[in-house]
Amino acid sequence: MDKTTQIEMLTQDYLNAFLSFAKKRTGNFSEAEELAQEIAYQCVISISKGKSISNFEAFVWSIAHNTYKRWCIRRQTISIEGEYDTFSSIANDDLPVDSTLMDKESFNLVRRQLSRLSNLYRKTLVHFYYDELSIREISEFLGISEEMVKFYLLTQG
Numbered sequence: 364m365d366k367t368t369q370i371e372m373l374t375q376d377y378l379n380a381f382l383s384f385a386k387k388r389t390g391n392f393s394e395a396e397e398l399a400q401e402i403a404y405q406c407v408i409s410i411s412k413g414k415s416i417s418n419f420e421a422f423v424w425s426i427a428h429n430t431y432k433r434w435c436i437r438r439q440t441i442s443i444e445g446e447y448d449t450f451s452s453i454a455n456d457d458l459p460v461d462s463t464l465m466d467k468e469s470f471n472l473v474r475r476q477l478s479r480l481s482n483l484y485r486k487t488l489v490h491f492y493y494d495e496l497s498i499r500e501i502s503e504f505l506g507i508s509e510e511m512v513k514f515y516l517l518t519q520g
Contacts, residue, residue: 369410369419377423378403384427390482402430435484436518483507487515 364372381402385395406426416422477485486505490496491512498516502509 364416364419366410366413369416370407372419373403373406373410373423377406381427385431388431388481388483394481398431398434401434402427405430432514435481435514484515487512491516 378399381399382395385398385402386392389395389398406423409422409426410416477488480488483505487501487507490501490504491498496504498509498512501512505512
C-alpha cells in the first residue's frame with residue numbers, strides 16, 4: 364500500500380475514531396479535538412517517513428496510544444505533590460476518615476486538583492487510593508489495560 368492510499372485511509376476511516384478515542388480519555392470536547400488532531404498529525408508524519416507498514420490498523424492505534432501517553436505527560440502541569448499525603452491517607456486504615464476529612468481546605472484542594480484531570484485519569488487515582496482497588500481490578504472496571512493503569516499511577520505528579 365502506497366503513502367497516498369494510507370493517507371486516504373487515515374482520513375476516511377480513522378479521523379472520527381480518533382475523536383471518539385480522545386473523547387473517552389479526556390472527558391472534554393475541546394481537549395479531545397486537540398488530542399485527535401495530534402494523533403492524526405503523528406500518523407501522517409509516520410506515514411510520510413516511508414517505512415513499510417504490514418498491519419495498518421495496528422500501526423495507527425499504536426501511534427494513537429503513544430500520542431495519548433505523551434499528551435498526558437505534557438498535560439501534567441499540575442503538581443499535587445503537597446496534596447499527595449492528604450489524598451493517600453484517605454485510604455489509610457491507621458487514620459480515622461473523619462479526622463482526615465476534617466481539614467476541609469486540604470480536602471477541597473485535592474478535589475479541585477482531581478477535577479482538572481481527565482475522566483479516566485481521575486477515576487484511576489480515586490479507585491487506587493480511595494477505593495483501594497488493585498491495578499487488575501481498576502483495569503477491568505475501567506476497561507483499560509493494566510499498563511495504562513500503571514502509567515496513570517506513575518505520572519501523577
